[in-house]
Amino acid sequence: MQDREVFDEVFGVGGDPRxxxxxxxxxxxxxxxxxxxxxxxxxxxAFRQIGITFAVYGEEEAAERIIPFDVLxxxxxAGEWASLTRGLEQRVxxxxxxxxxxxxxxxxxxxxxxxxxxxxxxPQFAAPIADIRPPKGIFAHICGIDLVRTGxxxxxxxxxxxxxxxxxxxxxxxxxAMLRLxxxxxxxxxxxxxxxxxxxxxxxxxxxxPDRAAxxxxxxxxxxxxxxxxxxxxxxxxxxxxxxxxEAADLEVRDDVVWMRTISGPVRVDVIYRRIDDDFLDPLVxxxxxxxxxxxxxxxxxAGNVALVNAxxxxxxxxxxxxxxxxxxxxxxxxxxxxxxxxxxxRCREPEALSYTLDHLEELVVKxxxxxxxxxxxxxxxxxxxxxxxxxxxxxxxxxxxxAQPTLALSTCPTLVEQGLAPRHVxxxxxxxxxxxxxxxxxxxxxxVALREGSxxxxxSQGGGTKDSFVLGDRSxxxxxxxxxxxxxxILPDLFTDPPLGGSV
Amino acid sequence: MLSxxxxxxxxxxxxxxxxxxxxxxxxxxxxxxxxxxxxxGSDAWSSALAVAAAGVDVGAxxxxxxPAEVAQYLLLSTANPSSIRSCIDxxxxxxxxxxxxxxxxxxxxxNRAWISVRSRQHLPxxxxxxxxxxxxxxxxxxxxxxxxxxxxxxxxxxxxxxxxVERANGTARLLDVKYHLLLPEGEPVGGxxxxxxxxGILRTVSAVTAYRWLxxxxxxxxxxxxxxxxxxxxPRSLMASMERIVTLLNRIGQRTGMQGEADRLARRQRQSMxxxxxxxxxxxxxxxxxxxxxxxxxxxxxAISQQxxxx
Numbered sequence: 001m002q003d004r005e006v007f008d009e010v011f012g013v014g015g016d017p018r019x020x021x022x023x024x025x026x027x028x029x030x031x032x033x034x035x036x037x038x039x040x041x042x043x044x045x046a047f048r049q050i051g052i053t054f055a056v057y058g059e060e061e062a063a064e065r066i067i068p069f070d071v072l073x074x075x076x077x078a079g080e081w082a083s084l085t086r087g088l089e090q091r092v093x094x095x096x097x098x099x100x101x102x103x104x105x106x107x108x109x110x111x112x113x114x115x116x117x118x119x120x121x122x123p124q125f126a127a128p129i130a131d132i133r134p135p136k137g138i139f140a141h142i143c144g145i146d147l148v149r150t151g152x153x154x155x156x157x158x159x160x161x162x163x164x165x166x167x168x169x170x171x172x173x174x175x176x177a178m179l180r181l182x183x184x185x186x187x188x189x190x191x192x193x194x195x196x197x198x199x200x201x202x203x204x205x206x207x208x209x210p211d212r213a214a215x216x217x218x219x220x221x222x223x224x225x226x227x228x229x230x231x232x233x234x235x236x237x238x239x240x241x242x243x244x245x246x247e248a249a250d251l252e253v254r255d256d257v258v259w260m261r262t263i264s265g266p267v268r269v270d271v272i273y274r275r276i277d278d279d280f281l282d283p284l285v286x287x288x289x290x291x292x293x294x295x296x297x298x299x300x301x302x303a304g305n306v307a308l309v310n311a312x313x314x315x316x317x318x319x320x321x322x323x324x325x326x327x328x329x330x331x332x333x334x335x336x337x338x339x340x341x342x343x344x345x346x347r348c349r350e351p352e353a354l355s356y357t358l359d360h361l362e363e364l365v366v367k368x369x370x371x372x373x374x375x376x377x378x379x380x381x382x383x384x385x386x387x388x389x390x391x392x393x394x395x396x397x398x399x400x401x402x403x404a405q406p407t408l409a410l411s412t413c414p415t416l417v418e419q420g421l422a423p424r425h426v427x428x429x430x431x432x433x434x435x436x437x438x439x440x441x442x443x444x445x446x447x448x449v450a451l452r453e454g455s456x457x458x459x460x461s462q463g464g465g466t467k468d469s470f471v472l473g474d475r476s477x478x479x480x481x482x483x484x485x486x487x488x489x490x491i492l493p494d495l496f497t498d499p500p501l502g503g504s505v
Numbered sequence: 506m507l508s509x510x511x512x513x514x515x516x517x518x519x520x521x522x523x524x525x526x527x528x529x530x531x532x533x534x535x536x537x538x539x540x541x542x543x544x545x546g547s548d549a550w551s552s553a554l555a556v557a558a559a560g561v562d563v564g565a566x567x568x569x570x571x572p573a574e575v576a577q578y579l580l581l582s583t584a585n586p587s588s589i590r591s592c593i594d595x596x597x598x599x600x601x602x603x604x605x606x607x608x609x610x611x612x613x614x615x616n617r618a619w620i621s622v623r624s625r626q627h628l629p630x631x632x633x634x635x636x637x638x639x640x641x642x643x644x645x646x647x648x649x650x651x652x653x654x655x656x657x658x659x660x661x662x663x664x665x666x667x668x669x670v671e672r673a674n675g676t677a678r679l680l681d682v683k684y685h686l687l688l689p690e691g692e693p694v695g696g697x698x699x700x701x702x703x704x705g706i707l708r709t710v711s712a713v714t715a716y717r718w719l720x721x722x723x724x725x726x727x728x729x730x731x732x733x734x735x736x737x738x739x740p741r742s743l744m745a746s747m748e749r750i751v752t753l754l755n756r757i758g759q760r761t762g763m764q765g766e767a768d769r770l771a772r773r774q775r776q777s778m779x780x781x782x783x784x785x786x787x788x789x790x791x792x793x794x795x796x797x798x799x800x801x802x803x804x805x806x807x808a809i810s811q812q813x814x815x816x
Contacts, residue, residue, distance in 0.1 A: 051601065051608070051616050225600050235604040245605045261508045263659070263813045264761045445589050 007151050008423055009074050010411040020077050020472075025190045028072065033420050036071055039181040040416055043069050048335040052173055052232050064130045068465035071181060074413045074426060074447040075470040076191070081443060084147070084155060087340035089439050090330060092143050092432045095162055095317045097333035099139035100173045103313055105128050105160065113332050114325045118161070119316065123370065126313035128285045132302050134311035135208040135435040141210055142307045144168075144446075146216060147340070149411040156343045156408070158427060160318040162327070163310065164275050167446040167466075168197060168431050169233040172240075174468040175444065185470075192473045194444035198240035200433050201273075205241075207436035208307040214493070217270035220245045220260060222251070224276050224292045234275050243273075253296030271307045272297075278312045310469035320369040320403050321347060343408060349400040358395060358402040361388050364404040365456075366395065377455055381407050410456055415449055425450045427458050428469065506761075510606050511663055512815035513599040518667025520596035521615070524589045525645035526709075527557050527674040528638045531579055533632050533708040537701060538572055549705070550575040556682045558587055576628055580637060589641055593622045606660040613653035618644035659760050666753045666809070673746035676800050679709055680733050681795040684726075705730050710741040730791060731783035743798065748773040750805070757813075767808040774801055 007011055010025060012018050017025040044066060047053075053064040068296035076084070101108050102119055103126075109116040119125055144157040144165030175194050179186065202219070208219030223234040225247050238245035250260050251269065259266035274281065280290040282297040300306045316322060322329075322343040331336040346353035346364075357364060361380050378391040395402055412423035430445035447467040448458035458464040530553055535555050550572045557579050562667055569576070621640050628634050639754045646744040649668075655661045671815040703724050707713045710733065719738065720728050737744040750771045758764035784793050810816060 048620070049613055049616060051604075051612065226598065231601070235601075239605040244507055244510075246507060247509065250509050260815060263508055263511045263763060264506050 006423070007154075007411045007427065009411050011151075011423075014154070021075055024073075024075060024185075024442035025361075027185065027188060028414065028421070033416070036416050036421075037444065040069065040071050043071065043177045043181055047173070048498065051174075052169070060272060064274065066109055068451060069177065070449055070465050071178070071469045072215045072414050072416060072421070073178060073182075073185065074249055074428070074471045075467045075472065076156060077494070078472050078474055080153075081471045083339070087155070087338070088145055088430060088432050088441055090336075090339050091145060091157065091160070091326075092140065092439060093214075094330040094333045095140050095143065095314075096138060096161060096434060098247040099311075099317055100133075100137055101333075103139075108332055110331070111332070113328050114322070117331045118321060118325075119405065122316055122319060122321065124315035126315070129298060129302075129312045132312075134398065135304070135307045138208060138434055138436065139311040140314045140317060140432050141311075142201070144429045145340075145432060145435070147428045147430070148343070148408055150409055150426070151411075155340060157326070157340050157472065160323065161429070162314040162318040163277065165429070166230040166233055167429055167448075169236040170444070170446050170466050171444050171469070173236075174196060174466055178468045180376065190473050191367075191470045194442050197431065197442045198237065199447075200440040200442060201237070204240045204433045204435045204440070205243075205271045205273055205309055207305075208309065210304055210307065212269075213270040217496050218260075219271040219273065220269055222246055222250075222272050222274040222276055222294075224247070224280070225268075228275075230275065237273075242433050248294050251294045251296060251297075253300050254333070256296070256300045256305055257401055257409065258297065258300045258306045269307060269406070269444075270304060273309045277451045278315060279306075280281075281312060310385060321400075322369055324403060343405045346407075348395060348402040348404060353404070354395065354399045354502070357402075359394060360404075363407060365407050366391055366404045369401055369403055374441065377457070379407065382456070406464060407456065413447070413449065415451070415465075415467075417451065417453075422453065422462050424453070425456050425458070426467065428479050443473070445469050447480050506606070506659055508814040510603045511813045512810065513603040514660055514663040514810065515608060515667040515813075515815070517596050517599040517603070517615075518664035518669075519671040520521070520592045520667075521645055521648055522600065522671035523675065524618070526594035526671070527579055527587065527589050528593070528641040528645070529711065530557055530735075531576060531634065531710045532638045533705045535576075535634060536708065538633075539707045548646045551683055553579065556679050558585055573628065576634055579629060580634065581622075582627060584648065589637075589803055590622050593618050604661075605668055608655045610649060610650055611655060614644050614647035614651055614788070617647070627786055651702065661752045662760075663785050663813075666750060666757070667751040669746045669753065670806060670809070672741055673750070673800065676710060676746070676774045677743050677795050677798050677802070679706060680730060681792060681799070684730070684791055685797075686782055691734050700724055706733075711740070711814060712737070712739055715739060727783055727787060730786070735778065735781060735783060736788065743779050744775075747771065751775050754809075763812060765808070765812045767805060767812045770795075770801070770805045770808050774798075774805070 006011055009019050010017060047066045047069065051064075053066050072139060096106050098108065107117075108114055140162040144161040144167060146157050146161065149159045159163070167351050169177075171194050183282065185191075186425075196341040205219045206217055209219075219241070220243055221234055221238040221241070222240075223231060223245055225231065228234070235245055244250075246260055252259055252261065252266075257267040258272070260269050276292050279287045280292040282292045282299075283290045284293060284295050286293070297306070297308075297437075298312070301308050301312070323342065324347050326342055327338045327404060346355055346357050347365075348354045357366065361378070364380045366378040378387060381390065388452075410425040410427065413426045414421050415424040417424070426447050426449045428445055428447050431442055433440040433442075447469040449465045449467055450456055450458045451463060533572055534549045534553040550570070554570070554575055578585050579588055581590045583590060583594075585591060593615075597615050600607060600612055600615045618641060621644070622637070624639055625633075632693065650666060652661055683702065703726060704713060706729060707716050712732070716724075716732055717728070719732065719736065732739060733741065734743045736742050739745055751768075754764070754768045754771055758768060765801070779786070
């Protein structure tokens with residue numbers, strides 16, 4: 001991997017700092033590594049105390065871990081961000097148009113742009129709700145679009161997350177940590193604030209409330225509970241939105257109306273930001289064995305008495321088999337070329353693609369079409385003979401379950417590791433909110449970093465870490481936004497000065 | 506407020522108080538144990554066990570446990586549902602489920618206690634035990650301090666209600682066990698044994714100096730009993746706990762419109778205590794009185810969960 005031309009977010013290709021980031025390089029040069037290390041330790045100690053943890057499935061001992069945090073930020077210029085924003089808007093509009101179409105008229109299938117059987121026979125196609133039009137015609141209110149970069153202006157969409165994308169709490173908490181630990185960076189750079197996200201999310205939820213409750217809708221966040229890997233984020237968001245964090249047992253449906261059980265009796269619920277997968281939402285409609293779901297929820301949704309965010313059925317849009325058709329889908333609905341290209345993708349369900357894949361396993365990344373979180377994935381160049389042979393057998397047995405992509409030379413970013421500073425591969429997940437009347441993209445996102453040398457797998461479940469992502473603004477536009485940043489400090493109180501307590505933290 | 510949230514807050518209050526109570530008990534027991542040259546130390550650990558783990562069968566074959574084993578059992582055992590470790594685990598589990606109802610400071614004090622208790626596996630000597638006990642007490646105080654800086658809403662009142670119910674229970678059990686065990690037939694009241702034992706009780710409810718301020722006659726068992734049962738100046742007394750329970754139920758009732766059986770039971774209990782004298786309690790049998798009180802508290806606990814639809 002190392003012999004390829006790899007683009008570095010700070011140093012470009014040749015090792016010369018990118019002009020707009022010279023100030024960052026100077027800062028890195030004059031900050032001793034020991035000082036960076038101290039700040040890093042303070043951040044992680046604080047994350048642990050606050051309990052910003054995630055669970056790793058299948059690991060008993062380390063049931064709660066913190067995601068490693070890196071203090072060196074990744075920086076986007078105002079120009080880069082402006083063009084990314086246009087591409088993201090186009091993509092999320094197209095995803096919503098596509099969902100509305102396939103759960104409606106199905107024009108795109110009649111016009112032969114996407115094979116009908118790929119949609120209609122896809123396990124992600126939610127037949128039980130296929131005839132329901134969601135409130136205001138929006139399916140995917142919250143999308144996390146995973147981007148990778150290979151050159152100065154070469155961004156690719158790696159994955160669309162249109163179900164229940166997570167990670168946005170890290171965008172906000174990482175920024176809080178940076179404001180405390182590296183305040184000088186914020187005087188060097190006009191960094192746009194990210195703490196407008198909770199307000200934007202709340203107005204997104206409110207914008208799809210049933211008309212009956214349009215003035216004062218009751219919104220709730222539905223979580224699978226404290227054992228879920230993203231529970232911290234669920235409680236963080238509910239807290240910052242000022243809405244109740246509910247579990248299925250707190251809700252009941254009577255006469256197609258959703259109620260939550262409170263100490264002063266039932267309260268009617270209008271909008272549910274659900275962080276539970278479709279399959280578990282309603283045991284009467286989806287998996288009957290779901291303990292996490294609310295019986296009758298889909299009937300209430302069908303009756304228009306409650307809005308579900310995201311709407312059921314969005315999984316079809318981020319299915320990896322559909323992903324390969326996204327350039328056509330974007331063109332079909334937007335009338336123009338996709339501003340953000342896809343990574344070249346071989347659909348192993350097609351015989352030629354399969355034979356190409358089998359011949360080039362050592363070079364390719366192979367993914368399960370319905371996998372996520374870095375599980376069920378082969379990175380050819382860094383895998384052992386055995387792993388490759390296991391995937392070869394699996395591919396031959398069920399080719400339709402896989403896609404393959406060339407191994408990209410993901411950009412790197414200077415990162416603090418044991419030996420000092422070293423380049424590590426990164427990706428980027430911005431969060432896009434689709435309201436009834438428009439789209440909001442918070443200037444920031446989740447930068448994930450593969451901490452192991454040469455590794456391309458950034459998923460937290462696979463040992464990846466996170467960085468803050470700076471989006472620079474113009475000095476002039478920052479003036480008007482600085483007021484929004486005023487309430488930032490409520491998120492992390494005086495923690496970073498405390499040493500960790502209690503021995504082996 | 507969600508019913509589930511209400512239940513978690515109430516239990517959060519109970520578990521933190523229980524952990525702190527056990528910490529105080531262990532601290533007082535260690536102190537007593539150090540006097541083992543005198544007769545007082547011999548039964549210190551077995552009576553601590555009887556207070557903190559009532560009804561639990563510890564030594565599987567009935568063999569006597571060493572003091573170190575008892576300390577381990579009371580502090581760190583996961584098999585003991587009332588050990589500090591178990592209480593802190595349960596408190597944190599409840600706190601985590603209702604984080605949105607807690608201030609960040611309140612959560613952090615629980616999480617910090619959890620981190621420090623989890624990092625301990627063994628308790629090799631009394632110094633380590635004392636360090637752990639001090640940490641738990643400091644975190645419990647930190648939690649109470651954080652609560653006092655939270656909004657005065659029903660969330661805070663429910664946690665405080667759990668604390669008060671648990672406190673009444675703990676003090677009643679402490680007094681019952683000690684009285685029962687510590688006044689063996691024929692032992693002269695006021696002898697050396699008594700003195701150390703009764704100081705140990707006061708230490709458990711952090712009231713050694715407070716006692717001296719209120720009672721000038723020196724340590725008398727019946728005065729200690731009066732102090733712990735009827736004097737509302739002592740925050741851990743049964744009387745103060747009952748006053749607090751009535752006030753908190755009243756406050757929650759005003760905010761939610763939910764009043765009922767729990768209010769009635771609490772007011773009745775307070776009323777009968779206000780009219781009681783320690784002489785009358787002794788005449789009717791202190792052990793019987795404390796037994797009835799503990800039963801009444803579990804009725805009250807049931808009434809609270811019904812009134813606020815915990816289940």
